[in-house]
Structures are given as structure tokens and as C-alpha cells.
Amino acid sequence: QVQLVQSGGGLVQPGGFLSLSCEVSGFTSGYYVVGWFRRAPGKEREGISVLFNKDGSTYVTDSLKGRFTISRNNAKNMIYLRMNSLKSADPAVYYCAADARIRPTGYVPLRIEDYGAWGQGTQVTVSP
Numbered sequence: 665q666v667q668l669v670q671s672g673g674g675l676v677q678p679g680g681f682l683s684l685s686c687e688v689s690g691f692t693s694g695y696y697v698v699g700w701f702r703r704a705p706g707k708e709r710e711g712i713s714v715l716f717n718k719d720g721s722t723y724v725t726d727s728l729k730g731r732f733t734i735s736r737n738n739a740k741n742m743i744y745l746r747m748n749s750l751k752s753a754d755p756a757v758y759y760c761a762a763d764a765r766i767r768p769t770g771y772v773p774l775r776i777e778d779y780g781a782w783g784q785g786t787q788v789t790v791s792p
Contacts, residue, residue: 666690666781668760673786676750680790684745686760686783694718696764697773698743700734702756702788709759711774715743723772750790757785 672684688698695718703709713734714723722734733746743760761779773779 668783670783670786673788675789680750681748686743688741698762700745701759704756755790757787759783759785
């Protein structure tokens with residue numbers, strides 16, 4: 665059974681940084697993808713970043729490039745989301761998600777339905 669356990673998050677001042685972690689377990693091979701999503705108050709859950717564990721390639725949505733970075737530590741089965749220069753638009757509940765379905769070449773899975781396993785979510789608050 666695939667399980668994702670999140671850690672990190674919390675309160676940070678504007679301009680500060682946070683790192684979220686997602687421990688992934690249960691996959692029988694390394695051919696899976698991990699995504700980070702966030703749901704801001706009053707908004708839909710949106711996909712913001714993806715890591716393809718097969719080759720380590722990554723994607724960050726254009727609006728967050730330069731501030732958010734996704735990375736991994738395969739030895740620890742951990743996926744990270746580093747968030748720098750946090751702004752008032754960034755507070756949300758952040759989720760990691762994972763899935764092993766085969767995707768068309770070039771497809772970046774950013775939809776909720778692209779993922780079958782989800783972490784529990786973690787709150788990120790940005791406040792002076």
C-alpha cells in the first residue's frame with residue numbers, strides 16, 4: 665500500500681523560507697511521479713510542482729519558478745519542496761501526492777485525478 669507522510673510547514677514571516685517533506689513508501693518500483701499541490705483559502709487545489717522519480721526530472725509551475733524547488737533523497741524515500749521568499753499569496757494547505765501510472769511522453773501531471781495517493785496535508789502560514 666502506497667503511503668505518503670508529510671512533515672514541515674508552519675508559520676514564517678514574509679520573505680522567509682520553509683521546506684516541506686514527503687516520505688513515500690509502498691511503491692514496488694522507482695517508476696512513479698510525485699507532485700506537490702496547494703489549496704489556498706477559497707481556492708481550488710492546484711498542482712504546483714512535479715518530480716519524475718524515474719529520472720529525477722522536475723517541473724515547477726511558471727508562477728513559482730525561482731522561488732520553489734522540488735528535490736529528492738532516494739536513499740530516504742523523501743521528496744522535498746523548498747519554498748523561498750514566501751509571500752502573502754503562498755499561505756495554503758500543501759499536499760504531496762504520488763502515482764505510478766504510465767504517462768504520455770511530455771505529460772506533466774498536475775491534476776488531482778492524476779494521483780492516487782495523497783499525503784495528509786500541511787499548513788503553511790505567512791505572517792509578520
